[in-house]
Amino acid sequence: MQLPFEIVETPELEALEAGRLLFAGPVEFLKGVVAMDGLPPADRVEVCFAGRSNVGKSSLINAVTGRKAIARASNTPGRTQEINFFTTGEDLFLVDLPGYGYANAPLPVVEKWQRLLKNYLSGRQTLRRTFVLIDARHGAKAVDEEIMTLLDKAAVTFQVVMTKIDKVKKSDLDAALDRTRKALSNHPAAFPEIVLTSSEKGDGIDVLRAIIASID
DSSP, X not given: OOOSSEEOOOOOHHHHHHHHHXXXXXXXXXXXXXXXXXXXXXXXXXXXXXXXXXXXXXXXXXXXXXXXXXXXXXXXXXXXXXXXXXXXXXXXXXXXXXXXXXXXXXXXXXXXXXXHHHHHHHHOTTEEEEEEEEETTTOOOHHHHHHXXXXXXXXXXXXXXXXXXXXXXXXXXXXXXXXXXXXXXXXTTBOSXXXXXXXXXXXXXXXXXXXXXXXX
């Protein structure tokens, strides 16, 4: 019997090549946004990356785009409070959302960026998919379910990407996947396949590129 939320199969060669070509061209940082009125025109497809602090989001974006430091990782969790837009050619925005789940930032700051996050997710018509990053060493946590619930309410399809699979034994990865699948079963906006990645080793990066290239 096939498990719900199975690991995505390796795409066909044609899809992998489309993903490679998408990121072989120009990828540029466009702007960081701190309020809804600063958003760029909604004139192309968008995909965004969400994840709790220290899940490896910047490293994954750098790996997917093939750029060493286009997304800057902060040494202080929760420091990045902007929605960062990157252009991929003329047809796609990659969007890096602020890390969530870090309680040590001042409360007014946390509330401000949570409000921005909610407004963006619920109000951006061109947003086609959110990639929710989950640390393979832990599986889905309560704070991850909060963002999943928000995406349910916004009717935005989201797909889980497990990060740092090179840092965990297979038995522990299986346990983290079980926890994650259990969490996903409660969320109607969840895409039915999970992507396994390692930014350091390159595992799953070509698969994720192919998925992004297929979204329109």
